[in-house]
Amino acid sequence: MTPLSEQEVDDLLGAYALGALAGPDLQRVRDHLAGCDRHARAAADLKRVTPALALSVADRDPSPLLKGRILDALQSPAQVAPRRQQRPWLWVAAGAAAIVFLAAGIGIGRLSAPQPAPAQVTTWIFHGNAQAPQAVARVVYFSRDHRAVLEITGLKPLGAGQVYEIWLFHGASPVDSGVAQAPSGTVVAQLGDLANYSQFAVTVEFGEQPQPTSSPILIGKLSSG
């Protein structure tokens, strides 16, 4: 391979620092830098600038589940990190109502008694009935962390004064677990520990109610099996 001249290396250093060299060009620059302190320092100098490009990008919100997946992977170093399954629907950024919903918190209490060791991460997907045919709820339960994340997409806009109310069932008793309006059609919320709950449901209510006053648009069992 023909060595590069000093001038040729000068010309290529910017591309090298940006990672924009490939094949023989890249190898020839590397070969030169291995034996040339001046160019090695110049290359390092330019390389230190490239993170500025990364910092020019605006922050974006990943799925609220991502952090849990990463931390879970750290605790199981021998295992391949669990990845989210491909979904037929996109993760939609939570609308203002969903953010308020999150900020307000809808914790439902922690375990007061030892529980059988359930699966580390359990996911349930529920589809809306005829009243909400586009609605899909995804509940991901991190049993070790005693918390869960809820995402509902495909919700219809509500009328004045109406809210979506989320219920968790302790036996046959529904427990009010929060309300949202979901103007964007999406709700994202954190739930507390699901260990004592057997069923999940969503109703449309006029304001937050202590008990459901209408039939659920989404309902399903939170079975560990």
Add this chain to the structure above:
Amino acid sequence: MDPTRVTVYLPDSELAAALQRGEPRAVEALYDRYGRLAFGLALRMVTDRTAAEDIVQDAFISVWRNASTYDPSRGSLRSWLLSIVHHRAIDQLRGSAGRRTEAPLDAMERLTPDAFAVESADADRIEIRNGLSALPEAQRQTLELAYFAGLTHVEIALRMGVPLGTVKGRMRMGLEKLRDHLQEKGIEL
């Protein structure tokens, strides 16, 4: 929310030390601090949320597993994390069959005030954006095509319809101007 969870601010240098001691909570703190930034970079590059999240996940796990190799003299913890995200995203772009015809020159976020509004509180990042915005358009576009779209200098020359030597010059001059701007503003990466 878990009421027992307490957030304690640590400087990046101490966070790096905690990572090197193998403390999992350091990864959590790192994610809380830079997860949105890392995801923003990955999403800008691969333009697909699922792929971007996988890249971020791989990057944080890599930080955890390779913390002992981090050398503060070569850059900040943040820059190290971002370089890992960048390399993962480049690998993905260069492994994608359609990348060369779909490189997002037109779709890439432009350096507009709106795009920057989210991070208006970060003075360093504002100065970085100012420095990029001050570059001649062709230089800035060349840097972005290389860094965000993962194009080689040859591919950029073809794409922009300019001689290869012009692309090389724009890359080097663009980086040097940006470096000078950062030095003038006292910004360390």
